[in-house]
Amino acid sequence: GENVEQHPSTLSVQEGDSAVIKCTYSDSASNYFPWYKQELGKRPQLIIDIRSNVGEKKDQRIAVTLNKTAKHFSLHITETQPEDSAVYFCAASNGQAGTALIFGKGTTLSVSS
């Protein structure tokens, strides 16, 4: 089955810096890659996703890149702000309706002002 590895487990940056979180996956059939942000005590919130027919997607300060050949995808946050502090999870699935998301172990991002 699918296995998703996520690095780093913790990341500390200064406000205004960029943050990059990387994930690798094992199943070449995976073609849907969402990223979730989970603040303390809150539910995971979908912040951006990418499908295998594109290599990059941007939404304001966040972007995701996908390299299907290497089986890795990354989350990029530019101009980080203290409110970006949270746990970020990557996930992968084969994109079929009703298919489970396989999650990485999460990255705790701390943005200090």
Place this chain on the structure above:
Amino acid sequence: SAVISQKPSRDICQRGTSLTIQCQVDSQVTMMFWYRQQPGQSLTLIATANQGSEATYESGFVIDKFPISRPNLTFSTLTVSNMSPEDSSIYLCSVDSSGRPDTQYFGPGTRLTVL
């Protein structure tokens, strides 16, 4: 996206007892999913619930321990049976998006503590 609610939001239970968690959605959805998030950990899928059929359980999870109901397209329940302290976790339901069936949105979760 759909509005998802869960009841209870949290509970403290004694070992050996059972708790039923409810998940309600404000619109009809095809698939509902139940995840477990142990303290400080990632999300692990327990089972997938499709209306009108038996739930499909992931490896390591069994129906006797986590019975699931899906009586209609807007509601599901997960029961945690014969609880032990190791069952202390956050239990989250998620639903797929009608417009994008590969996308999942999560409910607020139920924080369960077993003493």
